[in-house]
Amino acid sequence: MDIYVSSLPFKLKEAGLKALFETYGEVESVKIIIDKITRQSKGFGFVTMPNEEEAKAAIAGLHGSELEGRILIVSESQQKFQSSVKDSKSKKTSSAYFKGIGKSYRKK
């Protein structure tokens, strides 16, 4: 499950984020978006957790928590897909799967 994390301190790095999420469960990978031009941290990143329950626990636990004076914003990712939606055993699949798909009719 991919988790979107924002409002990160610019001084925070992937290791720190990983450590925070590892507190709530198993962390597969942590990715912090860095500007390709200036190589500066954009202040947000993504955390991938294999266990859904732990991911939710991490979101619930870290979302709104204060880190180095900044309030962390944690939620599930909405743009990338995880390999769990195609499985038929999950009827919920509450992931943002084709959530934003819509048709745009333009008239003139």
Add this chain to the structure above:
DNA sequence: GTTGAGCGTT
């Protein structure tokens, strides 16, 4: 050395 709404560098 700086900044802060929002979804992915090399």
